[in-house]
Amino acid sequence: MDLSSIYTQLIMEHNRSGHNKRPLSNPDITERGHNPSCGDDITLQLKISDDIIEDASFEGVGCAISQASTSMMIDLIKGKSIGEALKLVETFIGMIKKEITNEEELEILEDSIVLQNISNMPARVKCAVLAWHTLKEALGQN
Amino acid sequence: MHKLNIDEIKKDFPILNQKINGNRLVYLDNGATTQKPIPVIEAIYNYNTKSHGNPHRGAHQLSIRATEEYDLAKERVRKFINAESIEEIIFTRNTTESINLIAYSYGKEFINEGDEIVLAISEHHSNILPWQRIAKEKKATLKYMYLNDDGRIPIEEVKEKITENTKIVSIAHMSNVLGTIHPIEEIIDYGHKMGAIVLIDGAQSTPHINVDVQKLDADFYVFSGHKMLAPMGIGVVYGKKEILESMPPFLMGGDMIEYVYEDHASFAPLPYKFEAGTQNVEGAVGLRAAIEYLEKIGMDNIERHELKLVEYALDKMLSIPYVNVQGPKDLDMRGGIISFTIDDVHPHDVSTILDSYGVAVRAGHHCAQPLMRYLNLPATSRVSFYLYNTKEDVDQFIEGLKNVRKWLGYGS
Numbered sequence: 001m002d003l004s005s006i007y008t009q010l011i012m013e014h015n016r017s018g019h020n021k022r023p024l025s026n027p028d029i030t031e032r033g034h035n036p037s038c039g040d041d042i043t044l045q046l047k048i049s050d051d052i053i054e055d056a057s058f059e060g061v062g063c064a065i066s067q068a069s070t071s072m073m074i075d076l077i078k079g080k081s082i083g084e085a086l087k088l089v090e091t092f093i094g095m096i097k098k099e100i101t102n103e104e105e106l107e108i109l110e111d112s113i114v115l116q117n118i119s120n121m122p123a124r125v126k127c128a129v130l131a132w133h134t135l136k137e138a139l140g141q142n
Numbered sequence: 143m144h145k146l147n148i149d150e151i152k153k154d155f156p157i158l159n160q161k162i163n164g165n166r167l168v169y170l171d172n173g174a175t176t177q178k179p180i181p182v183i184e185a186i187y188n189y190n191t192k193s194h195g196n197p198h199r200g201a202h203q204l205s206i207r208a209t210e211e212y213d214l215a216k217e218r219v220r221k222f223i224n225a226e227s228i229e230e231i232i233f234t235r236n237t238t239e240s241i242n243l244i245a246y247s248y249g250k251e252f253i254n255e256g257d258e259i260v261l262a263i264s265e266h267h268s269n270i271l272p273w274q275r276i277a278k279e280k281k282a283t284l285k286y287m288y289l290n291d292d293g294r295i296p297i298e299e300v301k302e303k304i305t306e307n308t309k310i311v312s313i314a315h316m317s318n319v320l321g322t323i324h325p326i327e328e329i330i331d332y333g334h335k336m337g338a339i340v341l342i343d344g345a346q347s348t349p350h351i352n353v354d355v356q357k358l359d360a361d362f363y364v365f366s367g368h369k370m371l372a373p374m375g376i377g378v379v380y381g382k383k384e385i386l387e388s389m390p391p392f393l394m395g396g397d398m399i400e401y402v403y404e405d406h407a408s409f410a411p412l413p414y415k416f417e418a419g420t421q422n423v424e425g426a427v428g429l430r431a432a433i434e435y436l437e438k439i440g441m442d443n444i445e446r447h448e449l450k451l452v453e454y455a456l457d458k459m460l461s462i463p464y465v466n467v468q469g470p471k472d473l474d475m476r477g478g479i480i481s482f483t484i485d486d487v488h489p490h491d492v493s494t495i496l497d498s499y500g501v502a503v504r505a506g507h508h509c510a511q512p513l514m515r516y517l518n519l520p521a522t523s524r525v526s527f528y529l530y531n532t533k534e535d536v537d538q539f540i541e542g543l544k545n546v547r548k549w550l551g552y553g554s
Contacts, residue, residue, distance in 0.1 A: 063488035121494070127490065
């Protein structure tokens, strides 16, 4: 295992920056996601108007992978429609499960593609997918 | 007093002789499970190649041999913890099942509305959840003894929480998170004074220190084989004979009966009353071999060896400014477990990074969420030593530790 393929520059920046880590005022949706076995615990907040995710943020604690994955996801979904966001969730989880490997198909994930290597680390997969499952839950799709 | 010959001991553990991610494997997750020496693996092999049958059930040679092996293992466990008779030794799957057996059988029969069940806040979930269930069913009260800043239970706390209404006190001998050895002699003594019975969870202590259940005067003492060189799937309940005799069976089924009629039955004498169904004989055989291995080295020597490693590791860890050791920071009343956190880095990242240096450590809440909440921590990393660990192992761990923050982009 090459650690530098896991703890990449981009993941470290997202883990440390915290630019998406704040409470929203009057969020339309608040959803908590939790990995009981390791203690990653995030609360996702969304502001939605006319089917568009206008703003999103999170709070909580977790490892670098879960925190970076959440932050990247928030960057990605802001301004997207609910349908587009759900498509992103499906693509991301497909990538981590190694069900989607086609690069063109993965392109919509933008920076989040750096998390692809996590699919080779079974012990950390749930850290990477936590935020995305939480978003799916928040959008009422589970 | 003699030093352990670690080079010789290591030869007995082939699994340790391998590389992980290009580095020598350093196994420091012994609190979770331990590795098996060749004598244990061979004992199981020999049983399976020469003596396997269903015990207590047949007049044929293999059944007789399996019965002998099973009973020999039970006698070996009795001697190891100095119980008075094998009637007081019940085999289970593990500590969790052992505690459930007591909570269901003793708890359902003897705990009533208004009674108190007293635990420590540091308990493993397996010593909390069975009592939560009984407390709810019986409308009993669940009370916790809290720790001081050093991770210890002050005796005043014991005397405040255990009262004349306390029916049962259940506490770990050694905390699986902090390594603290609790003052169980005082707790047992005070519990008895208040008329309570006392269960000691010995999952983390039995593998590492001398345990004498009669000297302790424990009413119940439970532990697992797989944390003391034996296979997974074999555990033990020790219970005082008169208490076990007063308890109804836990599981009902084959082998635990005397006579069975269409609508009623009578049960086998101790200890078989509590052992329904075909038991894990090869697990028992492995446990016997594990105890023989440990006793050959000597429990006092093992304890001393681990404390030296703790002293060596604590000294190094406490000198690193961004490492925060949780629990006792001295050697008084503690065992070979150290929990810690690293500034700005989540324990799971610590574990992944140390793994790349070949060092296996545990990360998470260690099945002790109430303790984590009490300490106000989401999780910790944990190293736990055993007889095969060396100062060289500690050095490799510290070397990895010093690199953790760098990987996450922090200066040092």
